[in-house]
Amino acid sequence: MLKVQTLNNISVQGLNRLPRELYEVASDIAQPDAVLVRSADMHKMEIPASIKAIGRAGAGTNNIPVAAMSKRGVPVFNAPGANANAVKELVLAGMLLAARNIGPALDFVRKLDGDDKALHEAVEAGKKKFVGFELPGRSLGVIGLGAIGVKLANAAVELGMDVWGFDPAMTVNNAWKLDARVRQALSVDDLMARSQFVSVHVPLIDATRGLINADRLKLMKKQGVVLNFARAGIVDEAAMIEALNSGTMHAYVCDFPSNALKGHPRVVATPHLGASTGEAEDNCAVMVADQIRDFLEAGNVRNSVNFPEAVMPLLPGKTRLAIVNENVPNMVGQISTVLAKAELNIADLLNKSRGDLAYTLVDLDSGLPESAVQALSAIKGVLTVRVIAG
Template sequence: MSNVKRNYVFDFDSTLTSVEALDVLCEITQANNPNREEVLEEIVNITNKGIDGDISFPESLKQRIQLLKAKKSDLSVLIEELKKYVSPSIERNKEFFEQYSDDIYVISAGFKEFIDPIVAEYNIPSERVFANTFEFDENDLIVGFDAENSLSKHNGKIECLQNLDLVGEIQVIGDGYSDAVTKVAGIADTFFAYTENVSREKTVANADHITPSLDEFLYINDLPRNISYPKNRIKILLLENVHSDAFKKLSKDGFTVETVSKSLSEEELIEKIKDVHVLGIRSKTHVTQKVVDAAEKLMVVSAFCIGTKQIDLEACKENGIVVFNAPYSNTRSVVELAIGEIIMLMRSVFQRSTEIHSGQWNKTAEGSREVRGKKLGIVGYGNIGKQLSILAEALGMDVYYYDVEDKLALGNATKVDELSDLLALSDVVTLHVDDNAANKNFFGEKEISQMKDGAHLVNLSRGFVVDIPALVAALKSGKIAGTAVDVYPEEPRKNGDFFTELKGLPNVILTPHVGGSTEEAQRDIADFVPSKIMAYINSGNTVDAVNFPNIRLPRQTNAHRFLHIHKNVPGVMAKINKVLAEYNLNITGQYLSIDPKVGYVITDLDKEYNTEVLDELRKIEGTIKFRVLY
């Protein structure tokens, strides 16, 4: 850090607080006014005109005070309201204000009557707050302001800074044009456009640095901060038209998020991923070894779906990249489709519908049966299989299931030990097996031959699980009376032309991999997966990671947290703790989880550390990734 003395000059409205104080005061004073919305809109409009320099600031101030009709007693209510609206990154970095209070000034076109009480809690005394003051009449009504105060005039901040005659470098942090002109006029050495709450075109255009949060400002200046690396510098790339709620949630948390509506080829992804920290995909984008090798900054890959077959999990693990998915969020959607397709197959609904569409009336009960009392065979009794079991039983079906693992039956479902036995008794067989490569053509000619004649087959699992030519032959021969297929051995990367051998066959329901594609499921996924991303980036939690040791722990305050990912070889923990001991660091908490290949250790420390310790920890043999969280 530079030895030159620095003076940090903060704006108040929309910088230290997330709101414009006079706008809030207007809401208080106009609470019972039937025309309050019109008055509020006018106040905001005048505020913005003044901030952008479209009207003179004195005129803006005068017009707003006339509309406010506020009393002195309203100010105490305003102060309590403003305490709720301190900007989030300001609030979490109180340590900076406490340590550097002698170098911090607040220069605002707001009013000392409400600014002083707010900033006092951040160790900024009244004598370093420069702002306007109200004028009151004999009834304590606010009627004006001190017109002699330089801050009530056009370019008042320039005059105020000139009068202060501060020694050393002057850095101005604010959101308005009146802050930006201090640099244009040569009074401020550096201007930071503060955009956490609002981004104004004229302000940003004149900035040396755009500062989406105080974390970024502190990072640039190498000052004490609550988090080690500003979130706005963490880039997240979301592909394949991930639900917009994911973008909103991650952006709101402070990350820089880019969205792409389609999947990317390996070559495209290699080019795109070089500066990406978090990658979000669905099922069509493949994260290969080559992609992982090119991903210099990648920390997280998140699948906004159930399957992770499209991700090289081992390559990610060996490079310290944590993988998350959404194993539960679309379960209900898949189950409802399965139930609907079972009913439609048993009733031959699609055949009758196709006949009507082609102009034929064929009212018949032949091949149309109730599901009540029929035997449902579920192959794969995981999250989807279990929920299907409960709903099918509620419809009156007799439920049987087969799974390679020992799974506890729900309701009145019956476990069957051999797949062949399940197939022989089931009127409908539904597949819900995982995406293990060993399951390719898991269901082929042999398994079809073991099914009851005239049974139905539903596949909502993976396309490569079923031998399609064998299924086609069974449908044509009548061995299988009908089938519903949502997944295919090869699926296109984008919407358009598609061919399958199942096309045109009677009593065959074909859908384009939409089992989990409901608005509700996509919203749930867009909530669940970002939560996992944020928990890892913000706290180091790896709970529900697909490829990584799981650690759950709370966020600490007044502590530092180191995250160390290493190869699972003997002696690494001893070396980590030896380095910490050599630098006289006191460990307040340490959490370790390992699997056969990697170890993940989180260390909390209660005191400041020499940055040399970071280099020593990175040098430890076997280290894959190391970062300081806060």
Template structure:
């Protein structure tokens, strides 16, 4: 019997499956108790994390006997993959398991921000009737969606968008312009500058690495189509948050949805207060009841296999 620690929330059925085979410590708050986390890590044969647990540095040293790192998600910027592999630790992300959840978030956010009519409940309930003010919203159909990153989540998003009548263009630094994935999806491969200039909605699906940090700063946001919408469900460091706030206030951006931030949990940010057409959510685009079940089930199966 091996020892498994789970540092953040996981589907209970998957936890029970792990417990049926091994000794499991499951505490969704373990990530916030550094001393206990390191003590538990010392005896762990496997660790399962989400995005907040930093599997690097001191924690990695504590994981002296660990064989496998299960990631309940797809981003790996919180895990020193090279160092893990050098220690013989297998890193297992839940590739593809939350793609639908993120794709639906992107489409829903785009609809909300383009239409601009879904925040009138308080006004209408209190006797107001802001019909004229809310009659200039925009339809999603016929608009261009630009996907910066065309992996599994970008591809899923393109399917939903095209089904709703959007034209889709995509950029991916890891794929050649003639890669068959673009033709198969009915998506035009373009350069990033072209994408930014053409898209009514820009959605980000790239990893956070040195080359993508502040990829969307003030200059690139300023090059976006006037009134366009920016959606970031990838990683916070890809976007300059102050530049987004400034572009919303100036009217250059027509809307923005940010689900991820450079610092999480996000401390109070005065520059966001009173920003028009801004949607902020706490890193939940990939987390639904269904996706949590899929992600947890996939990681559980692979961790159990790795520990055999």
């Protein structure tokens, strides 16, 4: 029986992907094989030695000690794209809110008093302050063309916008999905200079912290709007507020309120609603549960943030070895030598690497003795050895 610990409320749709005849699933469980998590901060907890995998029911993994897990040979899975439609729709809503000055207009109406006649007169007199603009013909720059960025860019094209994209690490799969009318910017600066709206869809890492700064805000077209539904630190908040106050920028729409932003008339700040739809939560939970199950039962790796993609069909009657090791020369040769000494025949083998880690799947025609497992584990640089029956 495999044990899976849940650190947050995980969608039932996802938990149902783990059959109860094979899995024990609970929030309080001893020596779990895997963890399913949403927002819980795993940096603050002691992660048991029994853990073989961690699954984040969402895209970001800032709440998981990924580097520490890599050193232990533990893959961290996420659910890229599962919440893409939810975020795309919220960004589109944010564009409309900013273009039509909906936030200040709602505040204006809420503060009206008097009878209906007085209210009507105030509305007619005050509405001129909230004149906005329409989206067709306006330019949108999308930084980061992953699942969300591609959906947003395609939707904006259909709205009649002039769309530019920039992503030096764009995958071939996402490139196939991108509308041919989306044009390629040569750099972030190039994109900023071409855009009235800019939406960021990149992870928060050292290279992207403060990506949207004072200098880049000055490059944008007049009445510029920045939309940030990725991570707060990607936009330099102080620079943004200064640009809003000076009139350089028209609006800032984000999913990360702060005391500095709260109440600013040109800021629309939502309470981290990007993936907060029932559909997105279900999609994320289902995706990550399937990935955890495929790894535990077959050793396959899909959508890991720290392991290479490694998928090999597990045939009935074979015994599979799943080996995690440091990415150093001659590791496959040493593994093969140990198996040859144990007179074990290799039916299939897959070796993949990513950064400092390498991952090897080996299918054998027969079972292997414990002595062979010990010999594999003793190879310098091997982090984990797991035996999976076919």
